[in-house]
Amino acid sequence: MDPQKKSYVLTISCPDTIGIVSAVSGFLAGRNIFIAESAHYGDAETNRFFMRTVFHSSADPKALAELKEAFARIGEKFAMRWDIVDAARKPRVLILVSKFDHCLNDLLYRYRIGALPIEIPAVVSNHPDLQRVVEWHGIPYHHLPVTKETKAAQEAKILEMIERLNIDLVVLARYMQVLSAEMCKALAWKTINIHHSFLPSFKGAKPYHQAHARGVKIIGATAHYVTSDLDEGPIIEQAVERVDHTQTAEDFVAMGRDIENVVLSRAVKFHIERRIIANGSKTVVFRH
Structure with a gap:
């Protein structure tokens, strides 16, 4: 790629109609802008259209501002929710964790x-256990204990940290605390949780043990955006593994750890690459 150019990601959500793809591609081609990849989807149920396009254009910030100003006219014509971001910018991610590491x-x-091309300005935990491994990576570790009485104050500290550190995404890496409705609202569509179960089954404590007791034949994990409805947020990614009667609940737990790692990392990667677009209570994920 020309060193004077950069890659950008354009994401679009709008009512479905004729001519959207033509308008977008024509706009870019008319400015001699190279489209590196593009994917789109029209949802017949919601009658909405979704599009993700990667293109190469001038690295000059002034040129990008002018491009956005010009594209706004197309956005207005089709009632789009749209954004153009620098593909090379590393999102700033705050990780919340408890004791499972x-x-x-x-x-x-x-x-x-x-x-994972991200920056991690901090890791927050309600326990001190993982401080050494985090600081070994050169990342500040913040131990913020929480009780029922101190929950509001603890969450206020986290929200202040998110604002001060310009955090783009919060990842709950087995953070075993339920976020308040107020915090869920403040972090809507920018907080990803990994649920140690193949939702919607076996919620609550020890899901793998519940699954084992029921004799399930598959186990799995689910990554989803956090909402005030516990474990009911829009699903980003899921994976399953086949099991049988010869395996113990502890075997399930060990397999589950591996699945959780893969599913969470995929979800984070999809998010930072701008591959996820909200579709009501669901997501459109352009995986490739």
Whole structure:
């Protein structure tokens, strides 16, 4: 790619109608802008259209501002919710964790080797246990204990940190606290949780043990956006593994850890690459 150019991601959501793809591609082609990839989907149930386009254009911030101003006319014509972002910008991610460390370790490893192109300005935990591993990665660790009486104050500290550190995404890496309705609202569509179960089954404590007691034949994990309805947020990614009667509940737990790692990392990657677009209580995920 020309060093004078950068990659940008355009995301669109709007009422479905004729001519959207033509208008967008024509707009870019008319400005001699190269489209590197594009995907779109029309939902017949909601009558909405979704599009993700990666294109190469001038690296000059002034040129980008002018491009956005010009595209706004198309956005207005089709009643679009749209955004154009620099594909190379690393989103700033705050990780919340409790005592289970497998998802945290996996995210830190992918961050360290560059598989997840993100910045992690801080990790917050309600326990002190994981401070050493986080600080080994050069990341500040904030121990913020929480009780029923201190929950509001603790969440206020987290929200202040999110604003001060310009956080783009919050990841609950097995953070075993239920966020308040107020915090869920403040972080809508920017907080991802990993649920240690294949939703919507076996919610609550020890889901793998519940699954084992019921003799299930598959187990899995679900990554979803957080809402005030516990474990009912829009689903981003899921995966399953087949099991049988010879395996113990502890075997389920071990397999579950691996699935949780993969599902959460995929969900974070989809989010930071702007591959997820809200569709009511669901998501459209352009995986490829």
